[in-house]
Amino acid sequence: ANNAAGVQSSSSKPAANAPTVTIMVGGMSKQIYLPFMLAKELGYYEKAGVNVNLIDEPAGGDATQNMLAGQVQGVGGFYDHNIALQAQGKSSEAVVSMLQIPGEVELCRSDLKGKVTSPADFKGLSLGITDTGSSTDFLTQYLTKKAGVDPAATTRRGVGAGQTFIAAMKQKAIACGMTTEPTVSQALSDKTAFILLDMRTAAGSKAALGGTYPATSLYMQTEWVNSHKDTVQKLVNAYVSTLTWIQGHTPAEIADKMPADYYKGVGKPAYIHALTSEKGIFNPTGLMPEDGPKTCLAVLGEFNPKVQGKSIDLTKTYTNEFVSAATPVS
Amino acid sequence: MAAIELRNVTKKFATADGGTYTAIKDLSLTVEEGQFCAVVGPTGCGKSTTLTLVSGLERPSRGEALVHGEPVRGIDIETGFVFQQDAVFPWRSVLDNVAAGPVYRGAGRSEATRLARDWLRRVGLSGFEDRYPHQLSGGMRKRVALAQSLINQPRVLLMDEPFSALDVQTRAIMSTELLQLWDQTKPAVVFVTHDLEEAIALADKVVVITAGPGTVKAEFEIDLPRPRVVQEIRFQPAFTRIYEQVWEALRAEVAEAYARTTRVAELAS
Amino acid sequence: MAAIELRNVTKKFATADGGTYTAIKDLSLTVEEGQFCAVVGPTGCGKSTTLTLVSGLERPSRGEALVHGEPVRGIDIETGFVFQQDAVFPWRSVLDNVAAGPVYRGAGRSEATRLARDWLRRVGLSGFEDRYPHQLSGGMRKRVALAQSLINQPRVLLMDEPFSALDVQTRAIMSTELLQLWDQTKPAVVFVTHDLEEAIALADKVVVITAGPGTVKAEFEIDLPRPRVVQEIRFQPAFTRIYEQVWEALRAEVAEAYARTTRVAELAS
Amino acid sequence: MTDLHTPVTPSAHPAPLGTPPDEVQPAEAKSGMAAARRRRVVMAGLRVGIVAVLLVTWQLCVNAKLVDPFFWGEPSGVWASLRDWVTIGTPQGSLGDQILVTLEEAVLGFAVGSVLGVVCGIALGRVRLLAELFGPFLKAANSIPRIILGSIFTVAFGFGIQSKVILAVVLVFFGVFFNAFQGAREVDRNLIANARLLGASRWRVTRDVVLPSAFTWILASLHISFGFALIGALVGEILGANRGLGLLIRSSQNNFDMNGVLAGMVLVAVIALTAEALITLLERRLLRWRPPQTHGGAAVE
């Protein structure tokens, strides 16, 4: 545990006259948001010449709202928020895309094995999502609809992640549910659930969603990006380098770098195991995948009441400008 | 101009069922400047209610209450009131309770304390300055209330059975103190009591209130010479004569009140 | 075996600074079965404190209190207590207040109500059954408390200035009622009063308590014949003789108490 | 909050026998009541006025682009949300259903929580041993954030109505408990002594003396407790539910729909005020025995 504390306190020492950026991350310890902390642990922010202040935030829209209110400059969250924001007349853009597939897994209760074999069997079931109106909500509806079931014929229930998710499964409050690592490993390890759809691999995700689905990204208000290009570039440099570093190291090596309390609850072996099974979700380059935004719009356009029927200019929701210009920090 | 004037006042209390209960009815009473007026009457006849009307704590349902010729509109700090029930401040020491009046009236802290000590001595509570009211006996609390009110030397002084918890002797001493004070500053006094001897010994005028809805039954001028020595006056023949007159008036009312509420007429002596 | 026995009891109250104040000291008192004992003494001498020791509300700091030969360990429901201060239940109507005792002692609702109505008549409160205490005058509340206690016909009856808020006449009527009740059930009575005449007229024995830390100064057996008519007895020569004896004893104590707390000896008459 | 509309005239009871009947019907009493009614109407008008002024100012600020409705909503939008919910229904079903679900949770939680609070408060207030043993535990428990409790409850009691009710119970309990406890200890010693001497058992003393005398305390806490019960229900829903006003508010929040959030709050406030009015009625009944309070006695002021 002390290495975490030690590294953090040394890396959070402000570099002289380096710009400071506050980034809110929607669940820092989730593996899908791993690059934000990893960059810090690797000292890449410092090397890139930027001070980053990471703030953790539970899932939901609050991070975005705080960014718009100017309380934070960047958000580590799902790309699709940019689409939702544009629908409401706010402009923001993803500057680096860290996941090209959602990293989500649709789990189903073990006792339903054989009965539920695909989303086509969702009819009448209770489906777990992290929170109403969250990305898991829209994705679940999308999967249901795509399998030919009317989402209205299912019940979606916000159950969060971790203990609450697993408890919901054990208490049969939900039949299936969408969640990420390490909850997935935890649920699998004691045979509470089995995997119905695995969106931790490119193939699985393509099969489920019909394309890449950019998930974790760093997004910021367009206006701020345009007025702080230097700082953004430094940030992107740090992240691109981190993404490269991930590709070159084993899950165990990655886990070693992470703060010990991140795997305190599930245990380090489980954490490494989880990381192994989803290492493929990380975007090696940081570039926005070509067809990704379209898939997102397809999902949101159908299920987010605020996006429905709005015309969205997808090119304004992300930029590859900084990633293309990125220089490695080490 | 009379110091206190009640003109045909009636006080009704609302009842839950929308009706009313008449506590006093068409009561008229005049107390001159510097006059000492004692009020007697059967229990529950409306004596305390009358005092609340004069002090401005309650308003008459009908009729008018005037003090120094002005209609009473609210509480007047020229009026002193010794309540029938405990009304000393439980969170203040005896000394601070008595010093409250002077402080509220703008006296300095030390001046107020000096005055309060003097008054505590007069009511026989020296040495109890630092006690809180719950640490006093019933009679002691009553004396604190007395000192609290008298220290302000009010121009109108309303006292509701101020000596009721005191033994005869202390009561006599307090009476003498009261008469001395009254002689110095000559306030108009309304003094409610159940002790007819006390009423006659102290007052210039004794008012007898009727049972039921209270109204004035009779007024008696007490022409005993002053200064009076309270303990001795009762042995004067003039005293006995007056006593008998007033007693006659009062007795009938008390009997009436009691008979009414017991519905057994023969019990009333 | 005496009904009430206090053996050298001392009661001290702790003071904030770790010291103590002695309210009564080495007080011994015996009240026989069926005896009516009146207690007089200057205000603040410890009369109420004595009653709390007999009733079990407080424990002596030293010495022992016995009732019917048993040491007092706590509240005994064979004991009736009329408090000096208001202790009627403000949330109960007059009728329910008086009916409380019988109900607690297991009487049926209707039986309790019947009894209560009877007692309300005796204390002159018929017609006020449905009032709440705050709608009563001071004297009426006192009578509710009286009825509340007497209705239980306790074997030991402690009364702390029960008639203090009543007019002379009502007081006389109540005294007569009290004597009648006492004659029927013959409880042992301790009756605290400030009215020496009342004490002598009612009691078999009058106890005079000293000033300061209270202790028994003198006891007087009252050998006036019974049944007594309270209003008339004071005119008997025997009464006057006893009165003067007791008064002598009491006067000195009152003067002493007053002198002490005023530190001005000449004020005490 | 007790009785903001104390009638001006103190209440009393039927005139006792022996009082001559009042020939003159007391015109003053009647006009007093009329005045009280008039006052009430004026007050209601003033309150509506305050709300109207606030709403209009707010809307004007939005229109003048001084306030960003994305963050703060706007009255017209809130109104539109409410209208939609009423006419079209909410995304989760009819509005009535959502309200009923939340109301059921809140009412249950309120009932259980306040009964528990009163019982425990009075028990600990009466029995010193209990207070000394368990007091510190209750105080410590009171400092645990309810959100965290909320997620533990969902783990323990599932995602049904249970966990929401329990959360509401917990929120209600502490306020009621501490007030009932204090109320039980504030009881006039003389009254307890008197009851004991009259023959009351300890249990009767508790029922007949301690409880009524602690009632002002308990009622004061009930006035705020229904609000707490509502919060418990809403937070419970936010933490895991598929129906209810809490979910409505949460999903509006997640959709960046501030107007929806505010519309939900308006509904909650309306429920709270209705409940409050009912509690005030109850209070008037139960505290009939009291002298009119200071507010009423205008003369004394």
Next chain:
Amino acid sequence: MTDLHTPVTPSAHPAPLGTPPDEVQPAEAKSGMAAARRRRVVMAGLRVGIVAVLLVTWQLCVNAKLVDPFFWGEPSGVWASLRDWVTIGTPQGSLGDQILVTLEEAVLGFAVGSVLGVVCGIALGRVRLLAELFGPFLKAANSIPRIILGSIFTVAFGFGIQSKVILAVVLVFFGVFFNAFQGAREVDRNLIANARLLGASRWRVTRDVVLPSAFTWILASLHISFGFALIGALVGEILGANRGLGLLIRSSQNNFDMNGVLAGMVLVAVIALTAEALITLLERRLLRWRPPQTHGGAAVE
């Protein structure tokens, strides 16, 4: 919660002049105090005993696999977390820092909230017009879930100490307000009348009569309010912060580390109990004038 350890002997004041000095030093008083002290020790022992039994049972259940520590944690794990935090520090820095940050927010919120609550409560309790106008608004406001308020506050006031303090203020305010309001209305009419007659201005009446007499009410609410202030600070931190106990709890929760969550709660409870002890001291000082309470008067029971 008032004074769970009322001394057995009621307090009084220096013996007045004229009382002969007590020759015999009252052995009973001394032994009474000793008995009280002994009682206190026994009670503390019993409480510790209860905790110990609970902890051991819990640990045994975990060891026997009756309870899954993933959901419920285990005492040894909680202890280990606490030890690590103390010896090595937390992931966010030294434990002392985290506690100080949370404490600062809570204390500020508590101070501001209770002063506001008392002032508003007394004002509305004294001035009928104010109560009638604003009462309903306050009651409605009380029913708004604080989590939702919390996220609005972070949007409005940022992630600094401000939004946490304001959340704590809001939580503290209502409890104190409603009790102060009720307390101000419970004041004995006679006392107010007496003060007015003695010459007190309305302001002096408020200060010298209403405030002291509402004090029991206010103090009763303060006892729970520090717990609320802590909750406000913690929830504020949970909703967005980079330091503090709330974050510690939240990140443990996000990491599925139930032991960490419980360890955080233990710390919070310790803080709450310490604060409570301080408030009790304050209470003893301020309410010296009162007769001993019912608990103390064992004889009356």
